[in-house]
Amino acid sequence: MGAAWAVAFARAGHAVALFDSSSEQIHKHALPHAHRTLDLLSRAGFLEEGTGRVLARIDVAGSIADAVAEADYVQESVREDVAIKRDVFSEIAAHARPDTVLASSTSAIRGSEFLGHISHPERALVAHPVNPPSLIPLVEICATNRTHADVVSRTKDFLTEIGMTPVVVRKEIDGFLLNRLQYTLVAEALHLVGEGYCSAEDIDLIITDGLAPRWASIGPFAVAHLNSSGGFLGFVDQLGPMMKRIGQDARTDYPWDMDLARTIHAALAERIPVSDIPEHQDRRDAQILAARKIRRPAKLQQR
């Protein structure tokens, strides 16, 4: 995750200092990953300069202090463990400038649980990316109960400037927004598979061949707006009762168990053996970039 962020920052022209407590992690995994990702971005036409020039902007720091001392923006991506994150942010806060934005990649923990204790907590917030942020533009920004509003807007501006799509979560909520949408859908999918209405592969086909071709172009509210000559209100007038019925009928609390997970894993592993996962990741990544190209700058994309 840190390597993918490094690519996102360096690609936009920024100098990056990368730090990990394991030097092996940096040299055996992070830097080679950054290199491969930049090659992919280059092949797909997402780089305006050579891979080597971008890579040269990524330096390895010898300590947290070294990494953050000169930084305008810090992005933490350590393990999802409150105690570890608290310690890492204490260290970051002690060495970063008081006006530097301190952002956490957490997807699972509210920022207020590990960002409130540091010096100048008003400069710290969550900037939760989608894996990998080198390829997918969306970032969820979420202030803690101590973050200054100005830090939220500086973070939003910075992420926009480097080509990301920041969305501000206005109040802290578990799972933020993207994972709530994703796993609410997955929860109903587990209900449908668990109760024998279809297979997990059917669910995947319904998304790739049914819903995603529209959603890669426009989001679900815009889908409804364009599906009625009266716009969203016209759609709701006609189909609101159906929307309500499905919402009430959804079984997102379905008690799926590891037996169901094993069945789904076995079916997936038949299509994609675990040993072939890296190769399929490469194809997925290339297709993610292809999907990003289908929209051209247009009114629909302006904020």
Next chain:
Amino acid sequence: MGAAWAVAFARAGHAVALFDSSSEQIHKHALPHAHRTLDLLSRAGFLEEGTGRVLARIDVAGSIADAVAEADYVQESVREDVAIKRDVFSEIAAHARPDTVLASSTSAIRGSEFLGHISHPERALVAHPVNPPSLIPLVEICATNRTHADVVSRTKDFLTEIGMTPVVVRKEIDGFLLNRLQYTLVAEALHLVGEGYCSAEDIDLIITDGLAPRWASIGPFAVAHLNSSGGFLGFVDQLGPMMKRIGQDARTDYPWDMDLARTIHAALAERIPVSDIPEHQDRRDAQILAARKIRRPAKLQQR
């Protein structure tokens, strides 16, 4: 909808007889729509022959009897009204061959409610497309309590042959599968917007810039499988508790009202005035076809 189906069938080389009780509907709307759609498919490289040749395969029938007498496959797409559908299917069944597949496009009604009374009900089922089926391949096949298994497999084979992606719903369920997934996600989105966590536009961005770039390539179960070196089981071992928590926490029964719908409509109409909807539909349609091109035949897509 009928016109879009006609395009899907004719594009694959089949002769189509189109019938509507309103001849004006056929000549002012259905045929011009088929023409425009074929032009779009042609520009996007989805036609192997000229628009005119495909269009020439679509005939207008003078009655239901004329339309279905010689047909191997009948696709009904009338209004979502049980009484109307029952009447139309009585008429179709009286004139079609007993071995002809009789399919309904219904998205809202269980087939058993309007297909059981006809002669030879074993030949009738639901084939629910995504709007428009001329552009989006997914179709949900759902048998009634009287459909013969052989008719399900013949329908699946036929839809596969014409380039669609059929998925068989194994037991009747309200909303079938695609709309359950879609509106379960939308229900949680309405909760998030209604409770002030974000705007409807933020939801749309989270989908287009966050979730859809992956989902246009691989479905949600495959996303999890590729996000862990241990595959789906490895993912669930690590993130299962988070998945469960979000499913339990989702508020898909959120009691949204017309005030919220009006607020969302107003925000959408600022980006896309209702008068501009047709122009945005055209862009959406072109982008749907672009999204379909990002996947090349590969293991991931084989059934």
